[in-house]
Amino acid sequence: xxxxxxxxxxxxxxxxxxxxxxxxxxxxxxxxxxxxxxxxxxxxxxxxxxxxxxxxxxxxxxxxxxxxxxxxxxxxxxxxxxxxxxxxxxxxxxxxxxxxxxxxxxxxxxxxxxxxxxxxxxxxxxxxxxxxxxxxxxxxxx
Numbered sequence: 328x329x330x331x332x333x334x335x336x337x338x339x340x341x342x343x344x345x346x347x348x349x350x351x352x353x354x355x356x357x358x359x360x361x362x363x364x365x366x367x368x369x370x371x372x373x374x375x376x377x378x379x380x381x382x383x384x385x386x387x388x389x390x391x392x393x394x395x396x397x398x399x400x401x402x403x404x405x406x407x408x409x410x411x412x413x414x415x416x417x418x419x420x421x422x423x424x425x426x427x428x429x430x431x432x433x434x435x436x437x438x439x440x441x442x443x444x445x446x447x448x449x450x451x452x453x454x455x456x457x458x459x460x461x462x463x464x465x466x467x468x469x
Contacts, residue, residue: 348464
């Protein structure tokens, strides 16, 4: 049975969905076929923002057996979209931009996703940012 809360939240504020699902939120990353580098299984976890700052969140990357942690800045784009920007130290592509939206397709909604989007990685100093992964967050109960 489809949960009415999620169906009514399509296109609404992303914070409402993240608070309902609870923290930490696991971001599933699926490699983009057009990316030239080999990609191993990777997932991110978004940890609750500190109470004194609503514009920042902590992101934990689990890449194989390695863990990396950083703080990202969240920018609300309106219409249920959010952009998270940050930088991982000691990485070949340190900068990232994670774009998520509550405007999911009907097929993604049926698969249990509440937020979908893309992940771009690269180096802002040289101006090379490229799409590397598709990002999805499953809703509670899936």
